[in-house]
Amino acid sequence: MAEPAPPTLEVSGLAVEIATDNGLARILDDVALAVAPGEIAGVVGESGCGKSTLVRAVLGILPRGARVPRGAVLFQGADILGDGAAAARGRIGFIPQDPYLSLNPVFRAGDQILEIMRRHAPGRRADHVRRLVDLLRAVQIPEPEAALARYPHQFSGGQRQRLLIAAALSCDPALVVADEPTTALDVTTQREILALLARLARERGLAMLFVTHDFGVVAGLCDSVTVLYAGRVAEAGPVRAVLDEPRHPYARLLLACHPDRATDLAGIPGTVPPATRQPAGCRFHPRCPIAVADCAAAVPPPVAIGGGRRVACPRHDMALPVAELA
Amino acid sequence: MAAYVLRRILLALPALFGLVVLSFVLVRIVPGDPAATLAGDAATPQQVEEIRARYGLDRPLAEQLLVHLRQVMTGDFGRSVFSDRPVAEEIGQRLPATLELTFCALAMATVFGVGLGLAAALDHNGPVDHLVRLLSVAGLAVASFWLAILLQLLFAMDLDLLPLRGRIDVELGPPAERTGFFLVDALLEGRRDRFVDALRHLVLPAVTLALPGLATIARFTRSGVLETLQKDFVLYARAAGYGRFRLAAIYVLRNAVTATVTQVGLLFGALISGAVAVEAIFDWPGIGTYAVRAILSADYKALLAVTLVVGVVYAVVNVLVDVAQGLIDPRVADTSE
Ligand SMILES: Nc1ncnc2c1ncn2[C@@H]1O[C@H](COP(=O)(O)OP(=O)(O)OP(=O)(O)O)[C@@H](O)[C@H]1O
């Protein structure tokens, strides 16, 4: 049997802190995940749970005032935290959340992507243009040659997201990081873009880190999933296993609230506390129906429960009260 | 784009028409009898009446306005009571001096204002930012006549680095007139000495005139850059690997200056009125000094002509600003279609 390929991306023990007016906020804590070559790894969580911060840490664009007190981000085995790793990051493509806001309105779309290509691989502009036209064809932009000369506002939202996908692919990436790439789009366009991403990932054998708040998207696209709650990993594992039989109370409530798994994560009583005022112990315990005193005492680390799954709850075997699941 | 430009020009025409009418009415309703002024202090009432009839000043105001409008259309601005020369000719001689001064001041204000604003924004709340803020507060607060005298004392009197006043050295003489812009004319005739001398004469008045505008532009650019830096597309460009310099100086700046460019158009009005004081202090033979003389001598023909010429220049500059805006931001020309 062959050695399993080393992960394309491996995040371990990652913590991110941001200085705010209300003190130091620990936005991410002890986050670990891995993306194997050719794998699409989903990250789900409610708004504010730190998904974008995770993406920014991986891409090396954390906001001012942010620091990483602990943890490592390995890309193809090399640690890419810190400034010295710009070259490695060159092989990570990024698909942002909002195609309407992510392209500069005063420059031609084509020039913006060509600039990215130029940064990654110096070469003749004509060669870049030829490659870009091929890419635009691959993401199904009609009349790719003419599209190069157009400005962002002359494209529809879906087309702009296709442009950004082409841009992400233009650096010939080993990993593509997507931060809710379909949230800003209408449902039909959303489905088209997801289908396109799935096809491109399969055709090109891309590893992909796919952030979303939508379990439905995870179910349709991802191989594995990591559920974040308030900056920590609640549960992680292969997508079928986690969705069919979630173990962390948070994940169970979420999926019970939404049997069709296609809507957002707003059905649990209570709210996520702000990052500066997180409770001690398990961050979910104030909202958890099976919490006991111990839950407030110590942070439960994610533990392997077999089948490649990890759950950060020592009481994951307990039944939830029936009323909560109704 | 061509349609956009044409529309901007057409929009400027009614404004200019309004300016002609308004300035005429204003000049005629202020206290004072132009006929009496024209006739002079020693004139008898009978002579005054004669003059009133000859210049049509006895006609109803509306009729006078129509006559005035017709003359303006044909480029006839009448004669100056002060010099008895055609106003159009006098203005034609003096306008290039003012334009040379104001354009240089505008260029200086724009280049340094944008540069300082960008530097300040990139060093948000750092030492450069504080320095630029100090400079722009000073630039707006300091009265230009005071600054002018200060500069004259320092650079012309004490250090003897730059000429005190005038447009060119008297012994050197002005370059052969082609455009009326000394810098251009000196270059055209290939006279390096005259070019340098004209430039040296320009420095102090242009700096004086430029400073308030420079301060305004620096502030607008700074806030424009700071605002743009917050945009998603900047974050995206950083993630996509844009270089720091390219990101700041090209990618962000182009968005940031759209607000600045509008300011440049508005500033030009302030520059022209500023030129009146600055020209007087530096003895600059431009339209500002001409306007002062026209006001003091109740030379209403000259005054109306100056107003209109300034209005036209202002309108032209603002059409250019609109064009620049359309070039900088493609959405401007697209959405106003
Ligand atoms: N620059 C910053 N300064 C201070 N706090 C920040 C900053 N950026 C993010 N945060 C905080 O970090 C937390 C996580 O933010 P993040 O944007 O990563 O969430 P998210 O999961 O991507 O949410 P969404 O689904 O709404 O995009 C939030 O509580 C947010 O308020």
Ligand SMILES: [Mg+2]
């Ligand atoms: Mg986010």
